[in-house]
Amino acid sequence: MRIEILGSAAGGGFPQWNCACSNCLAIRKGTFAGKTRSQLQVAISGDGESWFLLNASPDLRVQIEANPCLHPEHAPRHSPIAGVVLTGADLDQVLGLFLLRELQPLQVYATPSVRKIIRDDNSMSGMLHRVPEQVRWNDILPNRIFPLTTASGGNSGIGCEALPLATKFPTYVKPNRVRDLTATEATLGLILECGGRRLAYLPTVPSVNESLLARLDAADVILFDGTFWNDHELIETKASDQTATALGHIPVSETLRRFADVQRPRKIFVHINNTNPILDESRPEFRAVRDAGWEVAEDGWQLEL
Amino acid sequence: MRIEILGSAAGGGFPQWNCACSNCLAIRKGTFAGKTRSQLQVAISGDGESWFLLNASPDLRVQIEANPCLHPEHAPRHSPIAGVVLTGADLDQVLGLFLLRELQPLQVYATPSVRKIIRDDNSMSGMLHRVPEQVRWNDILPNRIFPLTTASGGNSGIGCEALPLATKFPTYVKPNRVRDLTATEATLGLILECGGRRLAYLPTVPSVNESLLARLDAADVILFDGTFWNDHELIETKASDQTATALGHIPVSETLRRFADVQRPRKIFVHINNTNPILDESRPEFRAVRDAGWEVAEDGWQLEL
Numbered sequence: 001m002r003i004e005i006l007g008s009a010a011g012g013g014f015p016q017w018n019c020a021c022s023n024c025l026a027i028r029k030g031t032f033a034g035k036t037r038s039q040l041q042v043a044i045s046g047d048g049e050s051w052f053l054l055n056a057s058p059d060l061r062v063q064i065e066a067n068p069c070l071h072p073e074h075a076p077r078h079s080p081i082a083g084v085v086l087t088g089a090d091l092d093q094v095l096g097l098f099l100l101r102e103l104q105p106l107q108v109y110a111t112p113s114v115r116k117i118i119r120d121d122n123s124m125s126g127m128l129h130r131v132p133e134q135v136r137w138n139d140i141l142p143n144r145i146f147p148l149t150t151a152s153g154g155n156s157g158i159g160c161e162a163l164p165l166a167t168k169f170p171t172y173v174k175p176n177r178v179r180d181l182t183a184t185e186a187t188l189g190l191i192l193e194c195g196g197r198r199l200a201y202l203p204t205v206p207s208v209n210e211s212l213l214a215r216l217d218a219a220d221v222i223l224f225d226g227t228f229w230n231d232h233e234l235i236e237t238k239a240s241d242q243t244a245t246a247l248g249h250i251p252v253s254e255t256l257r258r259f260a261d262v263q264r265p266r267k268i269f270v271h272i273n274n275t276n277p278i279l280d281e282s283r284p285e286f287r288a289v290r291d292a293g294w295e296v297a298e299d300g301w302q303l304e305l
Numbered sequence: 306m307r308i309e310i311l312g313s314a315a316g317g318g319f320p321q322w323n324c325a326c327s328n329c330l331a332i333r334k335g336t337f338a339g340k341t342r343s344q345l346q347v348a349i350s351g352d353g354e355s356w357f358l359l360n361a362s363p364d365l366r367v368q369i370e371a372n373p374c375l376h377p378e379h380a381p382r383h384s385p386i387a388g389v390v391l392t393g394a395d396l397d398q399v400l401g402l403f404l405l406r407e408l409q410p411l412q413v414y415a416t417p418s419v420r421k422i423i424r425d426d427n428s429m430s431g432m433l434h435r436v437p438e439q440v441r442w443n444d445i446l447p448n449r450i451f452p453l454t455t456a457s458g459g460n461s462g463i464g465c466e467a468l469p470l471a472t473k474f475p476t477y478v479k480p481n482r483v484r485d486l487t488a489t490e491a492t493l494g495l496i497l498e499c500g501g502r503r504l505a506y507l508p509t510v511p512s513v514n515e516s517l518l519a520r521l522d523a524a525d526v527i528l529f530d531g532t533f534w535n536d537h538e539l540i541e542t543k544a545s546d547q548t549a550t551a552l553g554h555i556p557v558s559e560t561l562r563r564f565a566d567v568q569r570p571r572k573i574f575v576h577i578n579n580t581n582p583i584l585d586e587s588r589p590e591f592r593a594v595r596d597a598g599w600e601v602a603e604d605g606w607q608l609e610l
Contacts (some may be wrong), residue, residue: 013366015370015371016403016407017370017375017407018407019381020380020381020383021380021381022380028370028373058403062319062367065333068333072323072324072325075327075330076324076326079323081323091406095400095429097404098363098396099322100323102317102322102324121427121428123482123596126478127475170432171431171432171435173431174429174431203518230343239381239382277517281330281594
């Protein structure tokens with residue numbers, strides 16, 4: 001399995017358009033010991049020809065152009081992108097779907113609840129259904145392994161299992177709509193397997209338990225929620241009055257402790273918020289992450305499993 | 306008035322993610338006599354401090370970062386962007402609104418029909434209304450001059466007049482919804498005036514008549530629909546079976562003829578589709594445009610009126 005990390009930041013990217021926190025100010029000035037990052041986007045392939053996007057970032061247009069694997073090959077219109085697997089309905093996970101609107105056939109994998117939010121509650125999604133066989137929606141049922149199939153229905157060689165992780169739908173989904181949805185379909189982690197090797201993709205993790213740690217210890221690579229360093233980060237930077245936990249993200253500082261015994265996989269933080277001190281390679285928080293055996297993802301990283 | 310052309314291409318940008326037309330193939334190979342372009346985005350300011358976006362492009366995040374005028378100045382959160390004027394509800398005109406979701410106060414100017422499509426038919430727009438006074442919607446009434454106001458309600462010095470240009474709503478708006486909307490509110494051109502100087506912004510123009518030509522001859526700068534070179538461009542490149550006219554765009558080759566007597570303003574084509582031969586500076590179509598006194602906009606152009 002080939003894995004391309006096209007973007008590694010949380011929603012808004014780094015820097016974020018309206019943010020003047022110390023990280024965002026310094027990177028705009030060119031005085032920051034770290035890199036800019038676009039919003040989290042990962043692409044995987046079992047055969048090097050058909051690619052699957054894990055979620056669809058708002059930065060997808062630029063991310064596709066930056067990566068030759070994803071360029072079209074045959075005139076007039078073509079794409080190696082066979083499909084998209086959605087782990088939730090947050091805007092930074094789904095807006096990119098609307099960027100893939102130019103009549104290209106695509107398989108989209110989502111839970112029935114996420115599909116209803118996107119397809120039934122947003123008229124703009126009509127652009128994905130202008131012609132028959134444009135976007136085909138495939139239901140994800142949690143805790144069952146399903147194959148990812150190519151645009152023509154062929155076998156990609158990748159099997160996917162979805163783990164329900166959180167029960168909170170995005171803020172934009174109104175309470176009376178939530179009542180019709182299934183809470184365990186709100187936020188997923190994914191275990192993607194190809195040729196006996198496993199990638200765990202968990203960008204939104206509210207908490208971990210022993211059972212989840214055991215599953216992740218059996219993976220070869222973990223891409224894990226690195227949104228915030230500590231629980232009060234947004235409050236301290238005056239960017240919000242909400243804790244990381246209230247927003248559904250286990251802080252990195254706690255993750256380092258909880259994963260102390262998870263030694264087998266390569267462990268990489270993704271979905272890093274612009275306020276997070278681990279973006280700054282000169283800071284003790286960055287060193288703490290590296291000393292604990294974790295890495296901080298950068299845009300453009302390529303992995304092979 | 307300051308005018309920044311942050312992006313100049315039609316929907317999809319240039320190159321477009323799934324397009325392998327001769328233009329897109331050549332620019333990816335580095336053999337193209339022309340420049341890449343992000344999706345059309347213009348920003349204007351009367352005082353150099355408060356900025357207004359004309360529509361909200363899907364590439365807005367990158368476009369804001371590329372332009373220091375639009376960077377935040379005050380911690381923790383701030384933006385010089387005071388508002389957005391919408392000329393329609395096409396995805397390449399409105400998706401950028403969702404990128405401006407981080408609780409920043411914004412004035413949005415739109416016709417009642419466009420507001421209904423975005424706000425009432427798309428639950429994702431809830432992210433623009435998470436707190437009171439986040440996005441304030443202001444109704445545009447065609448053929449009346451209204452002032453653009455800053456986020457705090459102050460006078461920006463810019464007056465705006467909307468000209469109804471087309472009566473077709475985007476494809477994603479279902480026929481039974483269109484019945485509740487007002488056709489003259491579908492697609493606007495804008496005349497923006499500041500200190501007696503006028504910018505005409507018309508990215509989607511199905512046809513021109515003498516009355517429109519007279520209005521435009523009184524402008525200082527025209528940013529005009531440059532989507533397609535001729536009526537059969539998409540059919541010839543096998544990208545679609547629709548003519549430019551059917552898609553609501555007067556072809557550039559016809560515009561050159563119709564504007565032969567419009568000599569006063571500086572005339573610039575924007576919203577240029579990836580298939581358009583005027584992107585290629587080695588081609589006769591590009592020379593024809595320049596010989597007729599028109600320019601082909603590029604990302605990053607700055608104008609002062």
